[in-house]
Amino acid sequence: MKRFFKPIEKEGSAKKPTLSVSVSSSSEQNGAANANQQEEKGDDNTKSKSKEEPLKFVTWNANSLLLRAKSNWPQFTKFVNSCDPDVISIQEVRMPAAGSKGGPKNPGELKDDTNTFREEKRIMMTALATPPFGNYRVWWSLSDSKYAGTALLVKKCMQPIKVSFSLDKTASKHEPDGRVILAEFETFRLLNTYSPNNGWKDEENSFQRRRKWDKRILEFVVQSSDKPLIWCGDLNVSHEEIDVTHPDFFSSAKLNGYVPPNKEDCGQPGFTLAERKRFGNILREGRLIDAYRLLHKEKDMERGFSWSGHPIGKYRGKRMRIDYFTISEKLKERVVACEMHGHGIELEGFLGSDHCPVTLELSPRSPDSDSDIS
Numbered sequence: 001m002k003r004f005f006k007p008i009e010k011e012g013s014a015k016k017p018t019l020s021v022s023v024s025s026s027s028e029q030n031g032a033a034n035a036n037q038q039e040e041k042g043d044d045n046t047k048s049k050s051k052e053e054p055l056k057f058v059t060w061n062a063n064s065l066l067l068r069a070k071s072n073w074p075q076f077t078k079f080v081n082s083c084d085p086d087v088i089s090i091q092e093v094r095m096p097a098a099g100s101k102g103g104p105k106n107p108g109e110l111k112d113d114t115n116t117f118r119e120e121k122r123i124m125m126t127a128l129a130t131p132p133f134g135n136y137r138v139w140w141s142l143s144d145s146k147y148a149g150t151a152l153l154v155k156k157c158m159q160p161i162k163v164s165f166s167l168d169k170t171a172s173k174h175e176p177d178g179r180v181i182l183a184e185f186e187t188f189r190l191l192n193t194y195s196p197n198n199g200w201k202d203e204e205n206s207f208q209r210r211r212k213w214d215k216r217i218l219e220f221v222v223q224s225s226d227k228p229l230i231w232c233g234d235l236n237v238s239h240e241e242i243d244v245t246h247p248d249f250f251s252s253a254k255l256n257g258y259v260p261p262n263k264e265d266c267g268q269p270g271f272t273l274a275e276r277k278r279f280g281n282i283l284r285e286g287r288l289i290d291a292y293r294l295l296h297k298e299k300d301m302e303r304g305f306s307w308s309g310h311p312i313g314k315y316r317g318k319r320m321r322i323d324y325f326t327i328s329e330k331l332k333e334r335v336v337a338c339e340m341h342g343h344g345i346e347l348e349g350f351l352g353s354d355h356c357p358v359t360l361e362l363s364p365r366s367p368d369s370d371s372d373i374s
Contacts, residue, residue, distance in 0.1 A: 053185050054086035054158050055362045059192070059232040059323055061307075061355035064094040065151065066120055069127040072352035079341070079351060081132055083359055086155050088136065089181070091194035091234040093149035095124065097142035097178070107142045107165070107174040141165045141178035148177035150194050150233070160185050167220045187365065188228040188331070191220075195236040198269040200255040207265055207274075210236075214278040221286030228328035231288065234355065235324050237279045238271050239290065242299045243321040247271075250320070270322050283326065291325040291338040291360055303343040307355050317345045325360040336361040 058080070062068045068076055080088070099105035100113050110121040128138060136153035143149050154160060160183040165174040169182065181192045196213050199206025221229065241247040250268035260266055264274040283290065296304065306323035309315025325338055342349035342356025350356045 052158055053187060053365075054154070054190075055364060056083065056085045057087045057089070057190075057230065057232065057325065057360040058083065058085040058357050059089040059091070059234075059325065059360075060351075060357040061091040061194070061234040061323060061353060062351075063092050063353040063355065064146075065090055065092075066095055066124055068352055069124055073127050073130075075351045077130065077132070079357060084132075085359065086158050087183075087190060088153040089190070089192035089232050090151040090153070091149075091192070093140070093142060093151050093178070094146045095120065095142060095149060096145050099144075105144050107178050108140050110140065110142070139163050139181055139183075141174050141181050143177040148179060148194055150178055150181050150192055152181040152183060152190075152192055154183065158185075160190075167216050184227075188230060188328075189224060191229060191231045191233075193217075193231070193233040193235065195234060197236050198272060198275055200258060200260075200269065202260060202262075202265065207260075210275065211278075214275075214282065218278075218282050218285060221282060221288060225287070228330045229286070229288070229326075230328075230331070230360070231326045232324060232358075232360070234322060235279070235326075236270050236322050237275045238320045238322055239276055239279050239283075239293075242293075243305075244271055245301060245305060245317065245319045249318060268320075270320060287329045288326040289329055289332055291327050291335050292321070292340070292358070294332065294335060295338055303340050306340055306342070306358055308342070308345065308347050308350065310354075311346055319345075323355055323358045325358065327360075331362065334362040334365070336363050 096111040096117070097105040097107040098109035098111050098113070110124060111117040112121045127133065128136075133153070135155055137156050137159065139152045139154075141150045152163070162184045164170060164182045164184075165178075165180055166182075167175065167180055174180075177194075177196075179194045179196065183190045183192075195217075196209050197206075198210040201207065221231070238244045238250075244250050250271040251266070253268040253271075254266075262274070264277070265272050267273070269275075282288070305319035305321045307320045309318040321340070327335065338358070338360045340356055340358055347354070347356075
């Protein structure tokens with residue numbers, strides 16, 4: 001979620017990384033990069049893979065994966081080691097796509113055409129070469145600048161059949177700002193999205209952009225009913241009042257006193273009535289279930305929210321649940337756990353971000369379900 005209340009720390013001002021394993025030679029760096037190159041379809045190893053599929057998932061808005069690599073990688077490493085996910089979905093990578101200034105961009109590769117960007121790429125690839133991340137393959141969908149962007153890490157023993165980067169499932173096309181990674185496995189699809197912030201006004205990059213996005217998401221989930229779906233990420237919406245700490249505060253929030261003409265557009269981005277209604281419609285029409293709310297019916301003021309306002313200022317203690325795992329109804333009986341891993345107004349467990357990781361665990365498929373994929 002856009003942190004409108006505090007300037008973002010500049011990457012160049014951060015301290016040097018302190019990683020447990022360093023990549024000391026250019027050949028090692030290239031090896032790490034090549035191991036995680038962009039690829040739309042599986043290679044020979046993927047095609048001949050076993051039928052073992054992911055059961056444990058993490059989604060996390062890192063609020064700059066590079067900053068996390070520089071400042072919080074030991075904590076993130078400890079977290080990943082503790083929950084051992086099969087798939088890690090990242091939002092707000094905030095590293096630019098490869099390509100020279102003014103030239104074509106490659107959203108599937110990290111930019112490295114200047115000394116600064118080469119160093120940033122080295123830091124990122126070094127982090128991803130350290131245990132346990134070397135056990136994962138990485139896909140990127142990146143913006144042209146240090147903005148938005150997503151990443152997907154999947155254990156090498158559980159590779160997807162196909163990976164694409166747009167809601168129309170076109171493998172070679174990336175969504176603007178790198179907001180989508182779609183991985184297709186044998187029996188389900190996983191959609192990792194960084195949904196655009198609604199903003200405060202009825203402008204092209206605010207309300208209008210979000211309306212268009214919600215319309216496209218609705219079309220996607222309705223048209224993808226042939227296979228169960230796991231839709232995760234920073235969805236930038238709190239569906240119900242139970243999903244925010246202070247409903248009245250968020251409902252009446254304004255930017256510089258501005259009040260939109262349509263009452264349903266009033267309030268905190270992510271908690272306007274218009275957004276919440278559209279999200280509810282997407283869940284209904286797509287026959288999707290909010291996995292966290294399936295297991296946690298009551299409001300949890302300590303651990304029930306994934307985004308937290310800054311500990312200093314009027315947003316202190318104000319929190320929202322905007323990071324989700326939504327699942328197809330066919331997966332409902334397989335949900336073992338879905339948890340938030342941050343708590344408190346001091347952002348404990350947020351690993352340096354303003355969002356905490358969210359996890360989902362499914363039980364293995366029963367043999368009877370093998371022929372009932374759709």
